[in-house]
Amino acid sequence: xxxxxxxxxxxxxxxxxxxxxxxxxxxxxxxxxxxxxxxxxxxxxxxxxxxxxxxxxxxxxxxxxxxxxxxxxxxxxxxxxxxxxxxxxxxxxxxxxxxxxxxxxxxxxxxxxxxxxxxxxxxxxxxxxxxxxxxxxxxxxxxxxxxxxxxxxxxxxxxxxxxxxxxxxxxxxxxxxxxxxxxxxxxxxxxxxxxxxxxxxxxxxxxxxxxxxxxxxxxxxxxxxxxxxxxxxxxxxxxxxxxxxxxxxxxxxxxxxxxxxxxxxxxxxxxxxxxxxxxxxxxxxxxxxxxxxxxxxxxxxxxxxxxxxxxxxxxxxxxxxxxxxxxxxxxxxxxxxxxxxxxxxxxxxxxxxxxxxxxxxxxxxxxxxxxxxxxxxxxxxxxxxxxxxxxxxxxxxxxxxxxxxxxxxxxxxxxxxxxxxxxxxxxxxxxxxxxxxxxxxxxxxxxxxxxxxxxxxxxxxxxxxxxxxxxxxxxxxxxxxxxxxxxxxxxxxx
Amino acid sequence: xxxxxxxxxxxxxxxxxxxxxxxxxxxxxxxxxxxxxxxxxxxxxxxxxxxxxxxxxxxxxxxxxxxxxxxxxxxxxxxxxxxxxxxxxxxx
Numbered sequence: 001x002x003x004x005x006x007x008x009x010x011x012x013x014x015x016x017x018x019x020x021x022x023x024x025x026x027x028x029x030x031x032x033x034x035x036x037x038x039x040x041x042x043x044x045x046x047x048x049x050x051x052x053x054x055x056x057x058x059x060x061x062x063x064x065x066x067x068x069x070x071x072x073x074x075x076x077x078x079x080x081x082x083x084x085x086x087x088x089x090x091x092x093x094x095x096x097x098x099x100x101x102x103x104x105x106x107x108x109x110x111x112x113x114x115x116x117x118x119x120x121x122x123x124x125x126x127x128x129x130x131x132x133x134x135x136x137x138x139x140x141x142x143x144x145x146x147x148x149x150x151x152x153x154x155x156x157x158x159x160x161x162x163x164x165x166x167x168x169x170x171x172x173x174x175x176x177x178x179x180x181x182x183x184x185x186x187x188x189x190x191x192x193x194x195x196x197x198x199x200x201x202x203x204x205x206x207x208x209x210x211x212x213x214x215x216x217x218x219x220x221x222x223x224x225x226x227x228x229x230x231x232x233x234x235x236x237x238x239x240x241x242x243x244x245x246x247x248x249x250x251x252x253x254x255x256x257x258x259x260x261x262x263x264x265x266x267x268x269x270x271x272x273x274x275x276x277x278x279x280x281x282x283x284x285x286x287x288x289x290x291x292x293x294x295x296x297x298x299x300x301x302x303x304x305x306x307x308x309x310x311x312x313x314x315x316x317x318x319x320x321x322x323x324x325x326x327x328x329x330x331x332x333x334x335x336x337x338x339x340x341x342x343x344x345x346x347x348x349x350x351x352x353x354x355x356x357x358x359x360x361x362x363x364x365x366x367x368x369x370x371x372x373x374x375x376x377x378x379x380x381x382x383x384x385x386x387x388x389x390x391x392x393x394x395x396x397x398x399x400x401x402x403x404x405x406x407x408x409x410x411x412x413x414x415x416x417x418x419x420x421x422x423x424x425x426x427x428x429x430x431x432x433x434x435x436x437x438x439x440x441x442x443x444x445x446x447x448x449x450x451x452x453x454x455x456x457x458x459x460x461x462x463x464x465x466x467x468x469x470x471x472x473x474x475x476x477x478x479x480x481x482x483x484x485x486x487x488x489x490x491x492x493x494x
Numbered sequence: 495x496x497x498x499x500x501x502x503x504x505x506x507x508x509x510x511x512x513x514x515x516x517x518x519x520x521x522x523x524x525x526x527x528x529x530x531x532x533x534x535x536x537x538x539x540x541x542x543x544x545x546x547x548x549x550x551x552x553x554x555x556x557x558x559x560x561x562x563x564x565x566x567x568x569x570x571x572x573x574x575x576x577x578x579x580x581x582x583x584x585x586x
Binding site for chain 2: 220223224226242245471474
């Protein structure tokens with residue numbers, strides 16, 4: 001291998017007593033290191049050049065992790081995505097089939113791990129990964145810098161790919177590891193996908209850099225999580241709030257973790273408190289596919305601060321105001337759309353042909369100037385995210401944040417979850433549509449719940465419509481699927 | 495004395511009704527009690543698994559011991575029915 005990053009990665013895998021595990025196997029870091037070298041060499045032997053982009057479907061298994069590290073070690077262009085899941089497909093965006101990918105690479109599922117691979121097989125930990133020449137391939141991208149492409153997981157807009165420089169993943173991961181205080185004594189449970197920026201950039205790579213032992217969990221559910229918890233004995237976990245809620249609801253006895261990182265959606269005060277009582281400190285992480293981890297709490301912060309904020313900005317991140325405005329180091333003091341500059345953020349968006357995608361105003365977004373879709377402010381250096389840009393509506397002449405309304409409804413006894421979306425124009429301004437999940441024991445119907453809102457909300461914030469739904473639709477990333485909610489609303493209204 | 499008279503077959507029938515209450519995509523065919531609850535079967539996701547456990551505990555009025563909250567106990571409706579019947583047969 002000639003890639004300059006190879007030594008960097010392999011150096012991280014020298015902690016002798018650390019292990020990496022999945023449902024089937026456990027490897028010492030030194031064994032992982034050897035497997036990474038073998039796979040990287042196999043690509044060489046097959047004549048795969050580093051500028052030959054691969055479309056890699058990666059799950060949370062050891063063979064996937066080995067290939068992922070081998071691709072990074074080689075400085076190979078690749079698109080990283082999850083294998084398709086029927087249960088997660090509804091409401092999601094259509095996948096981009098990149099025509100700049102010369103190969104498609106996937107690993108047989110866990111159940112069929114011993115099945116033979118494709119025309120170009122790569123042996124990895126007893127599995128045969130299939131390397132298929134993509135018939136849609138048109139042309140390669142420029143060889144440098146080595147790029148990682150991630151499909152966006154946003155809920156609006158057209159599907160596109162986010163282009164990252166691989167070399168920037170490592171300093172960003174180091175910053176996460178330092179903020180979390182990860183050490184080789186930690187044992188890290190990762191049930192979130194390592195094919196997403198959260199799982200990769202905040203969980204997997206920082207854990208490797210710290211020499212922490214790692215438990216990769218594919219197709220995670222509470223039962224599998226409990227079984228793995230008993231076996232692996234983790235001290236740190238990375239989860240989404242909805243997954244954590246499922247876990248906490250089923251816990252019979254407290255089980256202390258050194259810390260649990262939650263990201264992907266808003267953590268309610270109720271979940272925060274229940275988690276802290278059962279499992280110890282919760283650290284909120286704020287980030288995106290584009291920027292990776294942007295703000296992160298730390299254990300030393302007081303619980304009130306960790307509950308209200310998503311922590312301080314990570315090193316290399318600063319806020320900026322509208323384009324043309326000078327950089328403002330202190331950031332907004334009142335909630336306003338959040339814009340970031342991230343030294344280790346993305347290079348830009350690409351379409352399926354690898355061409356750059358411009359914003360509506362003709363500019364190109366990148367980590368150097370990125371408008372998030374969130375609203376928030378900095379309070380004494382801590383980032384407080386209050387909602388999404390499209391959540392702010394004008395009602396009775398005053399701004400109302402849908403997230404605030406949802407938060408208030410969510411506090412009503414018998415309501416377990418609430419999301420509020422802006423609808424068409426109504427009498428007071430844009431309509432507020434509340435989607436609520438009621439506890440099974442509660443007797444709420446839409447009319448009585450709307451009446452109850454009058455006890456906790458000013459009149460302008462009372463939703464025009466309340467829809468009770470059995471469960472909140474989620475994207476694979478753990479975020480609420482707003483498109484599915486809108487679709488549900490359209491159906492309910494038709 | 496046991497909490498209630500519940501053999502495994504009766505329990506499975508009640509379980510089928512509970513599964514139908516979950517917000518999961520089920521085919522039109524009757525639920526097969528030997529089908530896997532997760533991938534390759536009914537395809538219950540993380541959320542549905544949690545909901546099912548809470549529904550079962552409310553329906554049968556018991557709480558799963560921690561040792562029963564395992565993938566093995568929830569492999570199929572039949573295995574789950576046997577686990578529930580075992581719990582119901584325990585003295586109150």
